[in-house]
Amino acid sequence: MNKQNKGPLVHIVKRAALPWYGSWGIRALAILLALVACALVTTVTTGENPIAVYAAMIDGAFGTVRKTWITFQNVAILLCISLAVTPAFRMRFWNIGAEGQTLIGCLATASCMILLADKVPNWLLICVMVVAAIVAGAVWGMIPAIFKAKWNTNETLFTLMMNYVATQLVAFFVIYWEVPKGAGKIGIINQSSELGWLPQLGNKYLLSIVVVAIVTVLMYLYLNYSKHGYEIAVVGESERTARYVGIKVEKVIVRTMVVSGAVCGLAGLLLVGGINHTVTTTIVGGRGFTAVMVSWLAKFNPIFMVFTSLLLVFLERGAGEIATDFGLNHSFGDILTGIILFFIIGCEFFINYKISFRKAAGKEE
């Protein structure tokens, strides 16, 4: 009757849990839309054929056997660091210091390689490297955790600042150990003797991939089935509940950050001992921060992280390829990456909420 009787035009309603095919359908749609948006941007701004651009991206990541191996090796390192930050994130401890924790692991590995190369047998050197890298990462993670547990300092700032400390330490040692004098860099360590280089499995890429695959499974079990994992979840959800059932919150915070830092240290070991055989201040290359995104995108699930880290590495390598193939600025690849991530992250809104529009007027019974 009354034409005024209208509700608001748009309503945002929280959804009950969607079935799995619903949420994955939305995600697939988001990626499809992202590709369409990217195609439009590509055509309008560069005049290139978007299909060719996409083909180049795939080519950049998987075009040759070697490229494919490198892609997976990069995935392994990114995944390893992402796995490292995940226990802390599940505990709502915002560890954004993975960059520094990994870097300090790199430094520990490199110093063993430099200082102990001629003094101990190679097998012992490698054992010492493994221990040193893991302990160094663990200590770097433990320091902010102790301050958080004892004096409730802000872990986000603290872990962030520890990154700069690690960078400066590496900068100092790079000059201290520079080869040749005045070069300002260390160069390949033990290039002729290959002392302290991690052994190869088949080819030079496979070792990191296998190690990280094992870490992924272990981390999944640790978080979901162990007593520690349960304590981490309880502390993350509610410290008061944790205290109420007698969980020692301070102990869990420190222990979890030790685990988090240790896995970062392991990533550092793989980077220096297995892949680069040198150390620079930029060796981690921002992966400590990208890992935050990998972990969040996968909702802190180690198995999903395999896919999210693959996605991010693929986008990064594809972006590099189109930059060279089409003579475009490298920033163009970043624009496409940004668009795709925007759609993927944005679609979470539609998974959690439903938008209902007002029913057409006059349709009431």
Next chain:
Amino acid sequence: MDNKTPAVRMRNITKTFGPVVANDKVWLDIYRGEILALLGENGSGKTTLMNMLSGIYFPDEGEISIDGKEVVIRSPKDAFDLGIGMIHQHFKLVDVLTAAENIVLGLNEPGRLDLEKVAERVRGICQAYGFEVDPYQKIYDMSVSQKQTVEIIKVLYRGADILILDEPTAVLTPQETDKLFAVLRNMRDDGKAIVIITHKLHEVEDLSDRVAVLRHGQFIGDMPTKTTNAQEMTNMMVGHAVTLNIDRPEPVNPKPRIEVKNLTVRSIDGVLKLDDVSFTANSGEILGIAGISGCGQKELLEAIAGLQPVESGSISYIEDNGEKEELIGKDPLAIADMGVSLSFVPEDRLGMGLVANMDLADNMMLRSFRRGKGFFTDRKSPRKLAQEVVADLEVKTPSIATPVRRLSGGNVQKVLVGREIASAPTVLLTAYAVRGLDINSSYTIYDLINRQKQAGVAVIYVGEDLDVLLELADRILVLCGGKVSGIVEGRGAQKRDVGMMMTRLGGKNADE
């Protein structure tokens, strides 16, 4: 009734949330100069209905008329413009601002903000209805009842003449409740329409002129309060006849179990919370703890449970053979390791007793996850326990894999109590075990507690509803400002006397 035009006329109001029908073709009339009590169990749709009136939700179907004119309420602002104001259960005040500042917050009055004038008007409102509030007092300095007063004034200041109060007495002492009721009666006599949502039937009988009952989202009926009684209202709410008496079986072979001596506790800020408290709790007995909220009840229970650092005094656990063990200085884990089976149902169910985002089975694990030697947890037995609790206590849940935050208040409490009594405790501490629960759930909880008592458990029951404490507890310890004001026998205790002891040590000189 009659041919008076209702202030609010709601017709055929329907609201659904996904598959849940919260309101199903509800009719409701609200008149000026009348206090309407809206009754119904948890989840019967009372708050949803009122939220639609105050513009928080929009109905899927149905009409609302104000003073005979059909209206559309799209937002809280629309509601205010129509003179509708709602006082929510959880206050929405800014702590660091004063009462007057909170009251004008969000009001876009033209011209410069003149707090003097605001304070003047606030005082005027206070005088007209008998409120006591200092417009310049900061919110963080206020008691719960003062905060509530500010909320009510905030609504009146905006010119509301249709007031909705959602469970206003849940946080008040009997004395504060009386004061609130006096104010509400003044407002009614001034011609305002008042709706009060409550669970407490004696308050309904005391205050309201008319009662409307909802059940499962449907309107069951309304009648003048004079022509009905608690039994009839309960039956309408629940849908079948219910007995309203709380059982109080005789204590079973009472022996001292927990002995508290000269217990003194300070909060982190150094405020004295418990001052020289001494008492004994016996096995097979319910010791009720009465007191105005914030008088040390929380600290007392948490001190016994090993969660609260203690300044001085002792808390001993007495074994069946008379052996005493000190509990102070031990955390919950150490107490459990001593072989003392102590269960604690805390006040903050979802923030302390349970993990809101975890499902039922994972919440069952909170107490048991350390069992077994290995590195991994046993997930089977908590799942089994969750199924047992769901079946035994009739928990309404889609499955045991549902996060507990999705359950209604009564079901959350059943899950918590179910887990706590599953470990066969010898001491059971409960804090406000039935707060916010409807009649059916409350009686289920009383029944569970009584069964524990009969099994020989020493129950310490902190309650806020004196009527319930007087019917349920064998002995009542009254706290006043952190001190023991007195311990009385539950049988034969007078509500008036206990109420006096709550506000004055020993309850003496109360009449003069």
